[in-house]
Amino acid sequence: MNAQHSTTLRVVDLQKHFRRQKGSNVAAVNGVSLDIEPGTMVAVLGPSGSGKTTLLRCIAGLETPTGGEIWSGDLLLSSGDRGVIVPPEKRNFGMMFQTYAVWPHMTVFGNVAYPLKVRGMGKAEIQERVTEILRIVGIGHLRDEYPANVSGGQQQRVALARCLVSDPKVILFDEPLSNVDAKVREELRVELLAMHKRLGFAGVYVTHDQEEAMVISDRIVVMNEGKVVQADTPQQVYRRPTTRFVASFIGTANMFDGRVRAGGPQPGIITVSTKVGDIFVASDNFPPELRAEGTQVTVLARPEGLSVAAERPSTTPDATVLQGMLRAEMFRGSHSELLIELGGQIVRVRNSQGHALVEGHDVFVIAMSRSLYVLPGSGESIVQSGEVTA
Ligand SMILES: Nc1ncnc2c1ncn2[C@@H]1O[C@H](COP(=O)(O)OP(=O)(O)OP(=O)(O)O)[C@@H](O)[C@H]1O
Ligand SMILES: [Mg+2]
Known part of the structure; x- marks a missing residue:
């Protein structure tokens, strides 16, 4: 491959095996290779148990792969052969999962400000950035509320705002909209797409909703039994x-x-x-x-x-x-x-x-x-x- 051409995220022949309780081996991810170009959205689609979450967790650094490599630009994040494993907090990926994962004891503002505080950003700048991102995500009016007092869809917006506030180059999504009802899901999907276009992050978007995959992505990767069975544009995969x-x-x-x-x-x-x-x-x-x-x-x-x-x-x-x-x-x-x-x-x-x-x-x-x-x-x-x- 051309070394000049540095993709945002590259997964090469990734393997992740698990041991079952009774000792049998599960090849949850079985030789997956993927290239994610800057600013593109890749949907990972496949039936339950096909390895989508495991793939995403390996990219995030939450699982240690059994084999293969993961690269972020020119930086090697994980390699079984070379014994490299960069911890999740050093990977600078945004993450948004199915469960809302917002902190109940912090206000909406506090939740979104948290990643910036951890980084030691100044108060005034935090105020400005958080206010701006809350506005973009459409929850500016909820800044002083606690998560328990807002809807599921709004909690997902908080999670999204917290993810966007650090301006990550790559965001990993694992079925982020599957816990909200159909109407809100549709609405959030459209907004997510608009934000993706506006902010320019690249995304790996796991879903088992094929319609969502087609709407949201530039490329669809279809997985089955730990393997990629087809990777192409939504149009090609459909036609x-x-x-x-x-x-x-x-x-x-x-x-x-x-x-x-x-x-x-x-x-x-x-x-x-x-x-x-x-x-x-x-x-x-x-x-x-x-x-x-x-x-x-x-x-x-x-x-x-x-x-x-x-x-x-x-x-x-x-x-x-x-x-x-x-x-x-x-x-x-x-x-x-x-x-x-x-x-x-x-x-x-x-x-x-x-x-x-x-x-x-x-x-x-x-x-x-x-x-x-x-x-x-x-x-x-x-x-x-x-x-x-x-
Ligand atoms: N910690 C684990 N220990 C053992 N097996 C696991 C573990 N995590 C996942 N698996 C197995 O790996 C396979 C892939 O699981 P994974 O969660 O990646 O699937 P998925 O595509 O995300 O499915 P779903 O659509 O249901 O979320 C499954 O057979 C699952 O049972
Ligand atoms: Mg899953």
């Missing part, structure tokens, strides 16, 4: 997941298993033969290594990439039409979601046009070749959350 696990973990995924057939209906289109019929996929959305005839693949269709019609539409070679039965329509406010039974599987289609469709009747699902994507077919079995067994 071009590399595995079935990622496809089903992020967003709603309709997946059709099949094999590649020779000869598409027109150049630039590849046919996949599946249980529900032939599906035509644009070759741009077909990874080259999967294009050989007979390859087992999975066709991914997002709900918004499909449309429905009550009558069989006239087809073009870049459209696949599949006949199914409308099982249910779920109203979601801005749109509705149609559950359509297709060859024994339930397919979810976003219906934003408000078609008059009748439950229990035949419908036609239309998939344009460009809105589909292809993944390797073999491997993990997946359980999709909220799957409907009709």
Whole structure:
């Protein structure tokens, strides 16, 4: 790697193993490498137990890694091989965790001023900085209150203000919004993003809320069983997941298993033969290594990439039409979601046009070749959350 190019935070082949009570070994973090560029927000997303918190705690210095290295710019923070371990308080990272972790015996002002006092900053400067940060975080009016007398969302704002007041280059977040209700979470998320843009800190943001990860981050790192399974922009991870696990973990995924057939209906289109019929996929959305005839693949269709019609539409070679039965329509406010039974599987289609469709009747699902994507077919079995067994 280029030594000139100093990233804010670099994790190299990090390992953290734990011993269970009965003596077995858990590879909580199993060979994770990450680069966090200055001012970027990286979301770490993954199911429960996938190693997110352990990764963050290793970066913070709260766990001693079993192997690998962590760098902050040119400074080595931890290395198993070289026996280096810099203590948490010397790492200069901000931290914000799920539990509010504000001190109950100090006022809001006292909580936020604390890190500056510890550093020996003068009174007048502390007054000024704390007042400014409380204003930015929107709790200036609560400065003399004690944490017990403010709401959960406001306590999280106190924690955020305390974290921002030292102007850290990197902030480590571990599900900071998961204890506040949905409306406040949404609000805080937007504000956090605004503050990130304004103050320019880099962040590692652990969450298992995929929507939050997509909104908040420049890059998403998806973890499973201690490993990174994909790291890319939110758009790429959503549109071009590399595995079935990622496809089903992020967003709603309709997946059709099949094999590649020779000869598409027109150049630039590849046919996949599946249980529900032939599906035509644009070759741009077909990874080259999967294009050989007979390859087992999975066709991914997002709900918004499909449309429905009550009558069989006239087809073009870049459209696949599949006949199914409308099982249910779920109203979601801005749109509705149609559950359509297709060859024994339930397919979810976003219906934003408000078609008059009748439950229990035949419908036609239309998939344009460009809105589909292809993944390797073999491997993990997946359980999709909220799957409907009709
Ligand atoms: N101190 C520990 N001792 C033994 N095993 C541990 C310890 N801490 C974590 N683990 C194990 O390591 C694995 C990863 O845990 P971790 O807390 O990092 O997961 P997570 O992705 O943060 O999950 P969640 O979304 O539930 O917070 C789990 O199997 C967990 O049981
Ligand atoms: Mg965790």
